[in-house]
């Protein structure tokens with residue numbers, strides 16, 4: 310499998326990161342270059358996932374690398390292609406999906422894991438085909454909840470109902486929640502934000518994921534200026550100025 314060459318990542322100093330806004334979600338009016346970047350991620354992911362493989366977590370080594378933005382927008386891109394998508398917010402440290410979709414954070418995943426609700430409190434979003442399971446009441450010890458057999462049961466229950474399930478998770482170098490579920494899902498997409506994290510930390514995070522049996526589907530190089538898509542477009546300056554976004558991405562090709 311030709312994975313993204315981590316040595317090519319330009320890993321330098323930290324950048325100031327803005328706070329989230331709903332306008333970061335992909336819409337029909339998003340600029341062509343952004344839409345195309347997510348469509349390309351969609352195509353690559355679909356290629357990586359065969360029919361019965363559909364549960365994918367998005368993670369990164371550190372905070373603020375773009376896991377949530379990527380997870381949600383990839384979900385929207387899939388939904389726009391007519392796929393029935395569920396986004397699960399599993400980030401009990403910094404849950405965000407409910408804010409983007411303007412729904413309550415609980416009841417949600419943790420309430421069902423803890424046996425406080427029988428139903429899975431899934432909400433429809435304003436996007437056709439896109440559903441979200443919010444985080445729920447934040448428990449004192451998320452790992453214990455995630456370790457329970459209830460998580461496996463929920464995932465198995467949902468597999469039959471959705472074409473793809475995307476899980477937003479916390480950064481692995483900060484909390485290890487994803488390691489607990491890594492072998493219960495079909496793959497992990499690893500987001501790396503350019504210039505914000507050291508190569509060593511990225512490598513350690515990947516090692517920890519692989520040790521617990523995670524299948525790393527690919528890497529997304531987020532907020533990349535270097536040899537990003539933008540260099541292919543003469544409108545680069547205009548778009549960067551307006552949106553402050555660049556997307557570099559790389560998902561592996563099949564062997």
Ligand SMILES: Nc1ncnc2c1ncn2[C@@H]1O[C@H](COP(=O)(O)OP(=O)(O)OP(=O)(O)O)[C@@H](O)[C@H]1O
Nearest residue numbers: 327328329372373374375376377378532553554555
């Ligand atoms: N490519 C990008 N260009 C500009 N801003 C971005 C980009 N990707 C993410 N951001 C912004 O960076 C911030 C962090 O992004 P996001 O919440 O997706 O990261 P995260 O990895 O989920 O963070 P956390 O670890 O806190 O959950 C957000 O304000 C988001 O809008």
Ligand SMILES: [Mg+2]
Nearest residue numbers: 376377400405
């Ligand atoms: Mg996040």
